[in-house]
Amino acid sequence: MTKDFLLRLTEEHYGAGAFPVYGRLLEEQRLTRGGPLLPMWHCTAALRRAFGEDSVLVLGCTNDSLLAHLLGATPVNPLPPHYHCPNCHHLSFDAHADDGRDLPDLVCPECGAPMAADGHNLRSRSLIGESVVSLQVPQERFAPVCAWLRDYWAQRDCQTDTEPYSDAEVMGLRLTLPEGVQGMFEVRVLYPIDPLPADVPPLHTAYRRIKGMGLRLATDAWTGAERDTVERGRMAFEDVLTFREDVYDLLRQHTPPKQRRENGLPRAISEDVRKGKYAAQGMPKPVENYLRKQLRVPAHYIESMKHIQYLPRKGDCVGRMLFEGEK
Secondary structure, rough: OHHHHHHHHHHHOOOOOOOHHHHHHHHHHHHHHHHHHHHHHHHHHHHHHOOOOOOOOHHHHHHHHHHHHHHHOOOOOOOEEEEEEEOOOOOEEOOOOOOHHHHHOEEEEOOOEEEEEOOOOOOOOHOOOOOOOEEEEOOHHHHHHHHHHHHHHHHOOOOOEEEEOOOOOOEEEEEEOOOOEEEEEEEEEEOOOOOOOOOOOOOOHHHHHHHHHHHOOEOOOOHHHHHHHHHHHOOOOOOOOOHHHHHHHHHHHOOOHHHHHOOOOHHHHHHHHHOOOHHHHHHHHHHHHHHHHOOOOOHHHHHHHHOOOEEEOHHHHHHHHHHHHOO
């Protein structure tokens, strides 16, 4: 993956001079250098073309990658909300929207053509050390997709091994690329997920629909406590903890700027919350004191952290929302 390739990809989709876009691609190059993700994303893009984009749900770190999006491996655009003119490539970022799909219609100030709006504001840090692409497909496509993946890598002289846990509804395909780098495809049968709780406020924006998808994929993120807090106006529905990124962002916002670089507690705590550690074992007193007294996190957030059993990635919620919308 060369800088010329990244620059060409930037100009093909966003035009010349789109420096924020090019900068994001350079960051992803640094985070994934030497790993297997680039060839795996090429494979995922080819798979979606072969079986139809509405038959393959892409999950995992792929949705957090702009490079994967531009290659066609995922429909999820991780950039912050922005306008882009398909005609003259005028680019404008908008910080006043939670999601790019909520931006109002706008004509290009340069050429007068309708502007396209996109961007779901996902971070690229999740790409560090990743080597897994997760896919879900309808049951009737499961066996053909698994066979297609094995054939794709066999044609490229890659060693493939099926993981022991593979069965009729799950396949783990471990790759060893010619340069010795290993990666993993996880393919699962796609099943319906839990419906949205009946007492959730109206989902009248794209961002609210993504939050709603988070509640459908999470476990115990929406209880009577969250509902009452929202109904009493102490917290907006948009601020309910529904993604693992919500916890990290909340703690970072309350962490003094001078402590953010050397303090790894926000990431550690967010990992414990998303895995349900505090729900299973209780929140340690030093952690609770840190949240209450040092960061001064509002009490209703701390109580949420204590009963949440699982939180999904935001990118997976966006991907599933787009997938179900397209179908």
